[in-house]
Amino acid sequence: MLYSLSCIYNKAAIYLSYIFFIIFRNGSIERLDEDNNLQRIITSYNEAEDNINVVVSYECETTEKAYKSKIPEYFRVRPLSNKEIKAGDDSVVNFPGNGQVLVDGIPGGPSGGQKAKLFSYNVVFEPGATQEDVLQFSGMKRLIEMGVEGFRCTCFCYGQTGSGKTHTLTGPPGLLGIQTAPYSDKHGLVFRSFMYLFKLIQEQPGIHFVLKASYLEIYNEKVIDLLNPGSARKPLAVRWSKKARGFFVENLFTVDCEELDDLIAVLEEGLRNRSVGKHNMNDYSSRSHTILCVHITSEQPAEGGVFISRSGKINFVDLAGSEMTKKTQSEGKTLEEANNINKSLMVLGYCIASLSDSKRKNSHIPYRDSKLTKLLADSLAGNGVTLMIACISPAKSNIYETINTLRYAARAKKIRTKPVVLMVRHCKGNKMCYTFGLSVYKTYKSIYQHNWFCNGSKPEREVIRVREDPREALILSLKREVTVLQSENEHLRSALNVYSDSAGDVSSERRLIITPPHVDLEELAKLEGPQLADLVRLYMKENEALRKDNEELFTSRELLQRDHELVCRENERLLKKLEEVNSSPLIPARPAFSAEALNSDPDASTNIWTNPIQDKLSDNSSSKQVPDFIKKELNKRQIGDRKTPSRTPRRYNSVEDKSSIAKAVRLKSSESLDIPHQNESSMPSKKDQRRFSVAKPGLENADESKGDTKNPELFGSVISLTDEDELN
Numbered sequence: 001m002l003y004s005l006s007c008i009y010n011k012a013a014i015y016l017s018y019i020f021f022i023i024f025r026n027g028s029i030e031r032l033d034e035d036n037n038l039q040r041i042i043t044s045y046n047e048a049e050d051n052i053n054v055v056v057s058y059e060c061e062t063t064e065k066a067y068k069s070k071i072p073e074y075f076r077v078r079p080l081s082n083k084e085i086k087a088g089d090d091s092v093v094n095f096p097g098n099g100q101v102l103v104d105g106i107p108g109g110p111s112g113g114q115k116a117k118l119f120s121y122n123v124v125f126e127p128g129a130t131q132e133d134v135l136q137f138s139g140m141k142r143l144i145e146m147g148v149e150g151f152r153c154t155c156f157c158y159g160q161t162g163s164g165k166t167h168t169l170t171g172p173p174g175l176l177g178i179q180t181a182p183y184s185d186k187h188g189l190v191f192r193s194f195m196y197l198f199k200l201i202q203e204q205p206g207i208h209f210v211l212k213a214s215y216l217e218i219y220n221e222k223v224i225d226l227l228n229p230g231s232a233r234k235p236l237a238v239r240w241s242k243k244a245r246g247f248f249v250e251n252l253f254t255v256d257c258e259e260l261d262d263l264i265a266v267l268e269e270g271l272r273n274r275s276v277g278k279h280n281m282n283d284y285s286s287r288s289h290t291i292l293c294v295h296i297t298s299e300q301p302a303e304g305g306v307f308i309s310r311s312g313k314i315n316f317v318d319l320a321g322s323e324m325t326k327k328t329q330s331e332g333k334t335l336e337e338a339n340n341i342n343k344s345l346m347v348l349g350y351c352i353a354s355l356s357d358s359k360r361k362n363s364h365i366p367y368r369d370s371k372l373t374k375l376l377a378d379s380l381a382g383n384g385v386t387l388m389i390a391c392i393s394p395a396k397s398n399i400y401e402t403i404n405t406l407r408y409a410a411r412a413k414k415i416r417t418k419p420v421v422l423m424v425r426h427c428k429g430n431k432m433c434y435t436f437g438l439s440v441y442k443t444y445k446s447i448y449q450h451n452w453f454c455n456g457s458k459p460e461r462e463v464i465r466v467r468e469d470p471r472e473a474l475i476l477s478l479k480r481e482v483t484v485l486q487s488e489n490e491h492l493r494s495a496l497n498v499y500s501d502s503a504g505d506v507s508s509e510r511r512l513i514i515t516p517p518h519v520d521l522e523e524l525a526k527l528e529g530p531q532l533a534d535l536v537r538l539y540m541k542e543n544e545a546l547r548k549d550n551e552e553l554f555t556s557r558e559l560l561q562r563d564h565e566l567v568c569r570e571n572e573r574l575l576k577k578l579e580e581v582n583s584s585p586l587i588p589a590r591p592a593f594s595a596e597a598l599n600s601d602p603d604a605s606t607n608i609w610t611n612p613i614q615d616k617l618s619d620n621s622s623s624k625q626v627p628d629f630i631k632k633e634l635n636k637r638q639i640g641d642r643k644t645p646s647r648t649p650r651r652y653n654s655v656e657d658k659s660s661i662a663k664a665v666r667l668k669s670s671e672s673l674d675i676p677h678q679n680e681s682s683m684p685s686k687k688d689q690r691r692f693s694v695a696k697p698g699l700e701n702a703d704e705s706k707g708d709t710k711n712p713e714l715f716g717s718v719i720s721l722t723d724e725d726e727l728n
Ligand SMILES: Nc1ncnc2c1ncn2[C@@H]1O[C@H](COP(=O)(O)OP(=O)(O)OP(=O)(O)O)[C@@H](O)[C@H]1O
Pocket: 077, 078, 079, 081, 159, 160, 161, 162, 163, 164, 165, 166, 167, 168, 171, 172, 173, 282, 284, 285, 286, 287, 319, 320, 321, 322, 391
C-alpha cells in the first residue's frame, strides 16, 4: 500500500516538475499591454544553474541522507511610485532576461560611477507583473500543495520599506473589507493562496481536512496575537517545545476555518489589528513583522481499515521593511519601531549569513537572539520548505537598499533545508490515533516520512525504508539535538570568555553533564528493548542538562552585554567631555602627574589627575567665578573613579526595561553631578544635563540609527558579499 502511494507521489512530483520546466524553459513571459505594446512581465531563472526539479522521495529520516531543498528566490520589482516620478527619480534596474537583474548608476568609485552589477535569481517579476502572475509563477501553488501533503511551508517577503512586500502578500492598503469587490485583481498572494487551497481540498473529497489559522505580529520584540489582541495588547511568550522540538507562541489564538470565508475573515481581522504607521517613504508602513499560519491536518483512509494522517502548515510572513531613519525621517515612536525592526532584521541577516556559508553552517546559529528568528528557525534551516520573495524599488534614490536586498537574496539562495513530512498510519477507534508530533514515535508501529528536495539534477527515486523500531529514530533525533545544543553551548562559552573571566566558573558546571556512551547505528539495531530505553533516558537527560546550561549562559551573556553597553555609553560620554575640556584654553591638554601626586595617598579620590586650576579656584571663595562647564567636568570626573556597580540579576528585554536602563544611566549621571556642598548656581544648566544624560525612551537608540544612516547596508549589513555572490 505504502509503495503504491509512494509511486503515485513520485509520478505526481515528476509531472509537476516537468510542468514547471516547460513554463520557464524560454526564460521569459510576455504579453500585450493596454497600448498593444509587447510587455515582458517575467524573466525566469537561469536553467543551467537553478532549475527546480521538484522531486519527491521517500525515505526514513533516520537514514540521514543528505537530500536538501534549496530556498528558491523570487524577485519583484515594483513600478516607480507617483512620488518618485514627480521627484524626477529614474529607474536604475534593468532586466536583461534569464532571471537576471542589472543595476546601474551606482554612485561612487574612482570615476564617479561604479560598474553596473548583475544578479541572477530563480524568477524576476518585472513592474508589469500582476498579482495573479505572482501566484502562478512564484512556486506558491506548489508550496500550497506541499502544505496539503503535510510539509511545513513558509513564504516570506522582505525588502526595504515601501518596496511592495505588503502589496505582494495582501494587496494595496484598505483593500480587504471592501464588500463591493471581494475578488478584486488587486488581491495579494495570501488571498489567492486561500482560494487555491480550498480548490485543492474540494478536489479531494475522500480525504478529511481540518484547517485552523493563527495570526501574530512581532512589534518592538513583543509577540501580539492579532486575532485576540485585547485592549492592552498583552504580549505572548515564545517558548521552546520539547515535544515539537521547536519554538512556539504560548496561548496563541487558533481559529477553526471550515469555509474560505473563515480564512478571509482571519486575514481581515489581522490586517485590521496590525501596527501600521506613516513615514516619509510609505503612508501605510508595516511597523511589525507578521506571521499568518494556516495549519492543515488531513486524514486519508487507506487499505485494511487504517488511516494515514498528515499535519502540514503554511506560514505567510510579511517582514517589516529595513529603514534608513534619516530617509524615513522617523522620530519618537516611529524611530523606536524602526530601531527594533532593523535590529531583528540584522539578527535574521546573521542567521542567513551563517546558514548560507558552508564553513559556518554547522556552527552556532543565533536564532535565539530575536523573536523573529526563533519563530522562523524551522523555516530557515529545519524540516520546512521555504520560498522567499524579495521586493525592490527601481528608483535611483533607493539604489543602496536595492543592492543590499539583492545581495541578501544571493545569500539566502544558498541555504538548504531538509523538508520532512510525518505521515502517521493508525486505526480509527484507537484514541492515540489523533496524536501528532514526536510522541507518535512511541505510539505507532511505523513512521513514514518523505523528503522533498530540489537538487538541480535528474529526478531520482528512493526505495522506501520503514524503520520498525521508533526508539532508534528517537535516539538519533536526540543525538542530533544534543550536537546542536553542544555547538550552541560552545559558542556561548567562547563568547562569554571574551566578555568575562567569570565564565570560567560556569564552565566547571558543565562537568556535571553526563554524556551517554557512543553507540554506532549497527550496534543500535542489536540493542534490546530495555537497553534502548536506558539510552533514550540518558540522551534525554543530557539534552535537558544542556538546555538548562544554555539558558543560564544566555542569561549571563545578556547581562554582560547590557553591562558592557552601559559602560561603553559612559566611556563615550566621558571621552567626549575630555575632548571638550582638553580643547579649552584654560586647561592643559594633558593631565600633569607631579612626583608628589604620584607619591600621594593612592586611595585619594583625585589620584588620577588634579586640575592645576582647581587649587587656584578653590582659593577663591566665590565659586561663581569658575566657568560652569569646567566645574561640571571636574564633578564628572568623580564618575570615572566610582566603582562599577555590582550586577543585579535582571534581564532588560522590553521597551520598559530599556527605559529603565536609560533611567539607571540618568540616575548615575545625576548622582555624579550631585556634589555635596555645592551651591545651586554652580550646578550644570538643564540644557547641559540633557546633553550628558541618555536619550529619552524611544530616542535612546538614536546613535544606532545614526550609525545606520552612515552604513546603508541595514538589511544586509552583516553580510559582506564575495565576488562569487554577484553572478557574472
Ligand atoms: N507591484 C506594485 N504595483 C503597484 N503598486 C505597488 C506595487 N508594490 C507596491 N506598490 C505600492 O507601493 C506602496 C508601498 O508598498 P507596501 O506598503 O506594500 O510596501 P512595504 O514593502 O510593505 O513597506 P513597509 O515595509 O514600510 O511596510 C503602496 O502604496 C503599494 O500599493
